[in-house]
Amino acid sequence: MKIGNHIFEKGAALAPMAGVTDAAFRALCRSYGAVYTVSEMVSVKGLTFGDRKSRQLLALGEDELPAAIQLFGDDPDCWKKAIPMALESAPQAAFIDINMGCPAPKIAGSGGGAALMKDLALAGRIIETAVSVSPLPVTVKMRLGWDDSLRNAPQLARIAQEAGAAAICVHGRTREQMYSPPVDIEGIAAVRAEVTIPVIANGDVTDSATALQMLRRTGCDLVMVGRGALGHPWVFAEIAAALKGEPLPAVPAPEERLEIMVEHIRQICRNKGEYVGIREARKHAAWYLKGFPGAAGLRKDCGELASVEDALRLRDKALSLMIAQEREGSFCGSL
Ligand SMILES: Cc1cc2nc3c(=O)[nH]c(=O)nc-3n(C[C@H](O)[C@H](O)[C@H](O)COP(=O)(O)O)c2cc1C
Structure with a gap:
């Protein structure tokens, strides 16, 4: 085109x-x-x-x-x-x-x-x-x-x-x-x-x-x-x-999605400064976390992000919720 x-x-x-x-x-x-x-x-x-x-x-x-x-x-x-x-x-x-x-x-x-x-x-x-x-x-x-x-x-x-x-x-x-x-x-x-x-x-x-x-x-x-x-x-x-008729790339695993989210948030904060950037990043974080175990609680955390450090804690929380659910057998490891 x-x-x-x-x-x-x-x-x-x-x-x-x-x-x-x-x-x-x-x-x-x-x-x-x-x-x-x-x-x-x-x-x-x-x-x-x-x-x-x-x-x-x-x-x-x-x-x-x-x-x-x-x-x-x-x-x-x-x-x-x-x-x-x-x-x-x-x-x-x-x-x-x-x-x-x-x-x-x-x-x-x-x-x-x-x-x-x-x-x-x-x-x-x-x-x-x-x-x-x-x-x-x-x-x-x-x-x-x-x-x-x-x-x-x-x-x-x-x-x-x-x-x-x-x-x-x-x-x-x-x-x-x-x-x-x-x-x-x-x-x-x-x-x-x-x-x-x-x-x-x-x-x-x-x-x-x-x-x-x-x-x-x-x-x-x-x-x-x-x-x-x-x-x-x-x-x-x-x-x-x-x-292009090529094989479809693998969808990123949940852990990888969380890393993409964190890097995206870091980049927003680099571009706009942490105060403005993290506030604008909140909605992106919520979109990345859709479908994760405990999504409703995580969404609330997204709305309260105030620093890149908070975003790292959010990533860790999403990961541990996922691991806990995998252990219980109620999460199959893909979203
Ligand atoms: C939050 C949001 C902001 C948008 N802002 C614009 C915009 O600035 N200019 C524009 O032409 N369309 C804008 N749109 C419309 C989108 O470009 C697109 O036409 C629409 O979302 C339909 O496509 P989709 O179903 O792939 O989302 C916006 C849509 C959304 C959801």
Whole structure:
């Protein structure tokens, strides 16, 4: 699959997830073979106001490339000014992704994200503007529409293609559906059928079976994985192997998962400092520990992590609970 000059191997891309896919997580997923990563979304308005946090969110490390940066906003003038600023903060970016799918009231409520699916003329102007000022390829990430009465992703995809977008990513739900009903694979296939540029399918891909099924049923060029990678960054290695027809790598044993968790937490703390880092790491710890014996108690401990030392104690506690259960014969040693 090709976006601009970048040729991507078979596999899955890491979905942008605000508050989750920071530099540490992106690099980790990339190390397991995510074909590309995407920054957390950043406001074009924020960038034009010189917001320091927005610029920091765009910074890309060498170990997470190829990576896209994702921007959101509903004002074409802001897009015009913000793109060169964004590229100053992320000179290694492979392409720029426009967020037209975020359902969050804070974003969609002020006209950005998925709200652009209610105004295709404005969406088209934004894509044209971005393409005209960006030296890099521009992609668009969308949902199937705003709600059941406005399922217009195929129209938006065509508009994007005509405006010069290099690829489309489509999450197979409407804005109104948020994240819960099963993804509408036929809806994604309808977008694929409408355009000739690459289409990346997104929604509910959690392993090699769901990735293969998504590609087979939609005819899309690539899959993108979001929640399926939480606490499971090795999912990218599994999907890549399946798509290349290679034997699936062994799923990391529980002990190994705990080591991956600890190293991930250490990296977050190295990047952000221990005070901020450990607080952001709490949710990751809870995702890694899902399915471990005593998970409910461990989850509570995750919420109270205050230092890397606490994370090491949490690892040891999870290990001893596991060993105790193995001794009792009530835990089979795999998750
Ligand atoms: C916590 C969270 C944050 C997200 N943030 C973004 C974002 O910043 N930009 C975006 O385009 N999508 C965002 N999404 C949507 C995901 O990229 C993806 O489209 C969605 O989760 C469906 O894919 P999945 O079923 O593989 O998770 C977010 C999703 C979650 C769960």
